[in-house]
Amino acid sequence: MRDNKILKTISYIVLPILILIIVMSFAYTDIREEYDYMMSDSYFDSNNFAKKYMSNLQEVTYDLIYSQSDYSTMDNKTRLLYRTSENYSSISLKKDLFLVIYKDKAITNVSSETTIDGIKNYINNEEGEHLVSINGNLKSNPLNYYINYYKGLLNHSYYNNNNKSTEVQTAKFEDYEIYAVYTKEFSMENAEGQIVSALKFIKNYENVVYTSIPICAVLSIIIVVYLIISIGHTKGKKEIDINDLDKIPLEIILTIAWLTIYITVIVISHIINRFFGQEYYKLCISSIICAYLIIYTVVMISATTFVKRIKANMIVQTTIFGKIAMAISKLFKKIDESSKKVSKEISISMNNATKLILWTSVYIVIMVLIVAIFFRSIFVAILIDACITIYVIYQIIRRIKSFEMIEKHLKEVYEGNIDKKLNPDDFCPEFKNMVMYINDISNGFENAIQEGIKSERLKTELITNVSHDIKTPLTSIINYVDLLKQENIKNKKAGEYIEILENKSHRLKRLTEDLVEASKASSGNVKLNLEKIGITELINQTTAEFEEKFKEKGLEIITTFPEEETYIKADSRYMYRIIENSFSNIAKYALKDSRVYIDVKTDINKVSVCLKNISAEKLNISEEELMQRFVRGDKSRTTEGSGLGLSIAKSLTELQKGKFSIRIDGDLFKVELEFDKVKA
């Protein structure tokens, strides 16, 4: 489709015709209104026609009355004036003959006869509509009643120049003798008749004209689009077909085109002004068509080459303006490159201090030079100096800003916020490398932390999975030990062994449970459900849970609580775990029949809980060691407990933003908890 030559040629030929049809159709709709009344068949019986016809006659009578000379004498009594038809044409009828007699003068357009009577006869014998009026009596009147209305048009006052004096005389309708004949048909000899007949013809096909406008418009749009798409594509070639015309600068082509159109329009308007409305209408029409074709061709040629250039992406290269712009940008690039080279060489060989001194001196020299050059107008010099200074200050400020941004970022990294990255493009070239190094460092940090989190999570997962695997066989062990116990075993020793098995299997169960919990708590892999918790309430509840265990050991609990309940924000269940672990520690390791002190103290924004008991065993172990996982007060590890209790309690406390610490003072064992206070 794109490279079909025939289709293209047809498009080029059809397009002007379509445009012409559109223009003509619009012109028709425009002219139609003006000529509407002339196109109807009853025009010749209308008021309009009567008026026009009568004003023609009026003009004739003017000529008759005012004309002084050039009468050819036909007979003695009457002097006769001839008038050619071209001076008499407000309506152009196919046949329009007249003879008007006033006093001793007469005027006619019949040239074949020389006597008045001859002319009278001639007119009377002609076929057509006859209008005869003799001394005010209408003898024959095709214009019916209209004529009476327009009779007055023939009355005039005029100055009669006698030899003696000038007097005003009046000519009236009754003073004329009029003989006229005409046909109810327009003359085809001049433009008006042609237009009317053409319009009459077109009127029969008016619907076609109206519908042709949108059809032609759509068709021409399609053709234009097709041409735009297909221009420049020829068979067997992928590239756009470029000829010599397309290499001429576009400005030249456009100028030539504009000149051609301008000249054509001027010439055509002269021709039309000169000749339109007369017999030269054929010349007018042919020259209009000629001009149209010239303009069309010129427009098409320039449009085609423009589209081709756009398609071949050479609009810049083939315009003078584009060439100049390209040259300028090349020049700028060169300047830029060479200046970069120079500055690079300089920067390699110099440290910052010498650079600063150099630039400062360059700045001063430029300032002085400008003043020297523009010494005549100091104002201009100051203005330019000010501009340069502002630019220099702006550059300095930019660098200071960069420095501040880096400092701020480093502070954030130092505080542990390593998610943020600096964009090197935001900084001046001097800082880019530095910024990149900083980003690398924080990336390294981030990776290390991510790795740490990942391995901690993997560890927790591993421990959880292993504990699941341990639990299944453990279930069987516990169950079957229990079943064994129920068997009636008479051997005393066997009974003892079963007892040991039962204890150990239960310890194993606790151990696995605590292990999972400890790994979760220490890795922070716990979901916290924070709510307002009353410390006193919690300790009372927990004490109740341990009541029997404490009683067994003869432990006396002595509590000191503040008068009002104090609240903290924490997860209720984990908070219980912390207190429970501390209590069970007391229950396990406190000296029999001793006292346990539980104190809750508050200040403005802190709540502290202190648990004190006397250890049953000697505590020859440091506080730090005791807090580690699997370490228990008794090194022999005979008592129940996993050694994870304090470690879990500490991890859980820290997860809830609290502090957990233990103190050993001789045999006094102290657990201290501290949390943020929440308003009641």
Next chain:
Amino acid sequence: MYNVLVCDDDREIVKAIEIYLVKENYNVLKAYDGEECLKILKENTIHLIILDIMMPKKDGIETIEEIRKEKSIPVIMLSAKSEDEDKIKGLNLGADDYVTKPFNPLELIARVNSCIRRYTKLGSAINEGSKNIYTSGELIIDDDLKKVTVDGKEVKLTPTEYNILKFLTKNKGKVYSIEQIYENVWEDEAYGAENIIAVHIRHIREKIEINPKEPKYLKVIWGIGYKVEKL
């Protein structure tokens, strides 16, 4: 004789459970994976299922989903997974109870008994007509007879324990601190009595709950108070 279907891929565990259940006069059917479990369920009348989660072929989760499409028999999930999420998932899928491994055999049996009783006997037996009966799930307090039953079994409480439980059940769903409970039950200002109340509540829990550490009815909200669950 009730039929209990025990389903676990560990044959020893199934056998141990069987021994305990047979002692309690249950008829035990055994399955070792989910598919077998569903097959036996189709062919027999089963009153309760004990279902492991981690099993070959079809795991416990899929199996309970299948079961719940047709049947409403009680299912006790049995799993080594002790995380809260696992328990919540199992219970949401339609399990009636969730027991973690390693389990206390006596507790498992108690839960089986409770489920069976509820499934077979209770439900319509509760006489809600009388004003003096307070309930939460299968916990029923008859204030006229001063009688407390859990899963149809009578529980003996001291007058203090009874009053506390009655108060909490009457206002089930609400959490009361020790102080509030004291003031409401004794209609007196609480002073230094906190610990006594907490101990009483622990005793009540030990009497009415199968596992007092994981209470079903009388819940401890640590650091806040106590409540009877709205069931």
